[in-house]
Amino acid sequence: MPIPTARKSRLPRGAFPVGILLAVLLPLILMPLASIYVFAARSGWQGFVNALASPEAQFALRFSLLIALLTALINGGLGTYAAYVLSKYRFPGRDALNVVVNLPVAIPTVVVGTSLLLLWGPIGILGQFLAPLGISPMFAPIGVLLAHLFVTFPYMLGAVKPVLDELEVTYEEAAYTIGASQWTAFRFVVLPALRGGLFSGALLTFAHSLGEFGATILVSGNLAFRTQTAPLYIFAQFEAGNIEAANAVAAVLATLSFALFFALMRFNKKGARRDNV
């Protein structure tokens, strides 16, 4: 049971400032969110189900989930490894590398898409050599994956590295003196300590991948039944005027995101409680 703290109970009751805040938030955030569900409900349950059942919508949703899962898995491994190296080793250029790996958060996703096209595209720096071999990473599922890996790379790192930084090196050293190899020490000493960070990092990566749009639209070519993710499907259907179809998938996406978000919040709260024991 939450115990009211002294500080909280001293706060004044303010109907007016709260009212203003709600008045601002209502059109900014709350109403747009609600409208998704309102529209979804308008055509009735059957219409909603029908819209979701279309093969194109089905593909887009499954493709999105698959890509998000792969992204979370791959970046889970890569991000953890990067965090370990950046946290435990000293080398020249370490600070610079630290900035570089966090850069994807700062770059507009459209720019990411463009740069990937300029590298892997048919006339890209590397792509021009692959094109004669019949390999084209762009406008293919692998291109979408590449874009998502790029865009979500910092999330895993950001969740794991602070935990690693906090973990004193003596724990690993203790394992070494006991006789554990570096891998055993990592597997049985470091990794278990990272569990929380790994989970929340993977969840964040998954959620961001699910919603990724800017980079995906450029590298995928928005090909139905091939590279079309759920957000791209929504966009395409809207443009074609099929509001109902777009709205149904949007409602599913929103619900998924809420679920992930609440899962993350609950987990973090639990983690904080456990650490305070």
Add this chain to the structure above:
Amino acid sequence: MSIILTNLTKRYNEHLVVNRVSLDIHDGELFVLLGGSGSGKSTVLRMIAGLTTPDEGTIELDGRDVTYLAPQARGIGFVFQNYSIFRHMTVLENVEFGLRIRKIKNNDRRRRAEEMLDLVGLAGLGTRYPLQLSGGQQQRVALARALVYQPAVLLLDEPFGALDVKIRAQLRASLKEIQRQLNLTTILVTHDQEEAFELADRIGVMDTGRLIEVGTSETLYYQPDTEFTATFIGGGNVLVGRKEHEWIRLGTAALPLPADIVAMDDGAPIRILFRPERTLLQTEPFQARDVHALGQGVVIEQIFAGAMQRIVLEMEGLRGVRAVAPRAVYGQSVTRIEVIQTGARAAERNYALGQKVWVGLRDFHVLEPAGLKVLLCVSQDPSGSLAAEMGSLLAQATHGSATLLHVVARSELVAPARAYLETLRRAYASRIPALEVRVRVGTSAAQILLEAQEGHYEVIALGQRASAETGYRGLGSAARQVLEQAEAPVLLAQSQRASFKQLLICTRGGEPGKTDVAFGGRVARRADAAATVLYVQTDQTTLEEQKRAARHLLQAEAALSVQGVRSKIKILDGGIAESILRQADADDADLIIIGAQAPRGRPRLRWQNLATQLVGSAARPVLVVPMNE
């Protein structure tokens, strides 16, 4: 399992953290490395464990060279100050970890882990998680975890540092018992003397990366060799007396000179240690034959501390005797000593402040002489042997020690250089019995500077060859570099003198001038030499500067007289270098001491610098003292 460390050295960014530590730890011994923070004790332990790689030296475990072996392959148990037990494993899983890695069968593993928990007093707590345990219990888990796979050596790094006093005492007792029971060679690192005394079979005292002294608690407490140990361990009185025939003269008191003291000249400083609790107080003079009377003192402080009573006395008869410990308080003119009365004596006799009482010593201990430590930079030419000649004379005059250093360019020249140093060593053995010999490979200046820093030398002796050029041009390139960069004073031996009995200290007014007066005073005090403090004023000297210089000279004279150095002060007009030479001739000075300024961030010597002007033109040894502005 014995542990042998040989010349173990570790640097971090050119900073020496561990400096040539050699140590021999016996089978089944509990050895304690004792030192303050930053003394390098933990680094030594980490190097033995393989967690830190040494830069030089070797580590042997039971005859096997493990210097570069991975920690996993050394078979040691290590206990950290922060426990470092794995938080996501239960107590039992933590202890079993070492056995699981060694692929011990499940049943066997469980049995051995539980036996070990029993041994450390944690039976029945195996299923708990570390966060459910107290600090003391966590450290017991760490101990069990380090012992369960039967390591050959147990290493503990400040294991009780994070625990409160009561728990600490319990854990110490357990550790000692377990160590005895398993007959396990153990090294424990601590800064806590009490802990060291309670646990150790032998103690090694460390300071600034060096292993100062090794011995049992009793030896280090009552008969330490060094001043550092005498003052670092326990409270103590360290006074500096002088040899006078068969006696040690301390003001009006005289103590018999122990028979085992190596031959010393009369007047040589002798530092004696007596512990506060080995002193006697009474209201009448001492008659007993087995008590050494120290004289009468006045009680100026009395502190009741439970089982004992601490008394501070001012000893009128010891006026002028330098006390290393207790440290003189600012403005104190009479030497003070500390006395501790215990048991019935403390309860029965209560002295009033200001009361006069007689002080006697049950026993006292003579510390090893601590004169200047001189680095003799020799080469196989006349100027090189001049460095050995005058440098060893300085070391002898100050009752110090010296090392002969020969730098060679290539490693195949090491053997002939060593042979040459050996002949020199024999030649000077009568002067300095413990003359050491070192050969280094590389460029002269760099190796001299490195050796000076690593060996904590107080003076670097360089030979200055006879040359037509005087001043800066007369210096060799190595000498220039050493003069510019050395942090220790440099003795430029450019002519032979029979002794160091008359010093000429050239000084400037103001704060930097104090450095060379202080060092000159040290040399004079230890060599029992007389000194002239000289200030030269030129046409450019302002009235303000003259006044400041006069004040400075008076202070210098006072400072020297406190150190027991006979001195006179002198002010001359004219050119600085000429005036110094004139005064040196007038005094027939054996040594000219002069400060060399180091302007911030710039090399200390410029060719026009005063110190270098004396090169060649003064046919006398010059001691250049680095000063920082």
